Amino acid sequence: xxxxxxxxxxxxxxxxxxxxxxxxxxxxxxxxxxxxxxxxxxxxxxxxxxxxxxxxxxxxxxxxxxxxxxxxxxxxxxxxxxxxxxxxxxxxxxxxxxxxxxxxxxxxxxxxxxxxxxxxxxxxxxxxxxxxxxxxxxxxxxxxxxxxxxxxxxxxxxxxxxxxxxxxxxxxxxxxxxxxxxxxxxxxxxxx
Numbered sequence: 121x122x123x124x125x126x127x128x129x130x131x132x133x134x135x136x137x138x139x140x141x142x143x144x145x146x147x148x149x150x151x152x153x154x155x156x157x158x159x160x161x162x163x164x165x166x167x168x169x170x171x172x173x174x175x176x177x178x179x180x181x182x183x184x185x186x187x188x189x190x191x192x193x194x195x196x197x198x199x200x201x202x203x204x205x206x207x208x209x210x211x212x213x214x215x216x217x218x219x220x221x222x223x224x225x226x227x228x229x230x231x232x233x234x235x236x237x238x239x240x241x242x243x244x245x246x247x248x249x250x251x252x253x254x255x256x257x258x259x260x261x262x263x264x265x266x267x268x269x270x271x272x273x274x275x276x277x278x279x280x281x282x283x284x285x286x287x288x289x290x291x292x293x294x295x296x297x298x299x300x301x302x303x304x305x306x307x308x309x310x311x312x
Contacts, residue, residue, distance in 0.1 A: 187275075191232060191280060198225070199271070201225045202225070232273075237275050240271070240273060240274055242271075242283045242285055247263050251272060253282040254286070260291075262289060264287070264288045265283075268284070269285060
């Protein structure tokens with residue numbers, strides 16, 4: 121009998137041990153699932169936060185650049201008025217209608233500037249393909265803008281229209297270097 125009791129006690133202990141192991145395994149599984157849920161929730165929160173930030177930036181940009189297409193179409197009008205004012209004969213400069221057009225031009229440029237439109241600087245600048253469009257190469261310092269054929273404009277940080285320019289091909293520098301070499305050679309010959 122005692123053997124039966126010992127056997128029963130061993131079986132009960134084994135059952136209790138397996139129950140404890142099962143409980144330990146299930147609590148580990150539950151902890152892992154809870155960690156997974158927490159991780160997924162945190163990722164979803166971060167994704168949503170990024171989405172909100174991106175949407176706010178897009179909304180701000182939309183408002184900021186909403187007039188870009190209208191402003192872009194006005195740039196050709198600005199160019200035409202500039203050409204007209206540059207080509208007015210000197211004897212007509214004092215006429216009131218010419219002065220009126222000059223005032224209108226200044227107001228138009230002022231209105232564009234108040235909306236963040238600025239002229240792209242080109243005079244003596246190094247060629248930048250993001251800001252300038254090269255039409256041709258001419259004699260001049262290599263990579264330096266020699267002539268501006270059409271003004272370029274930016275609105276805040278976006279290019280509305282690149283400047284059309286002629287860029288130096290470096291032949292002027294080669295010519296100067298050649299002249300320097302020939303003058304030093306002639307000086308050496310004179311001293312001999």
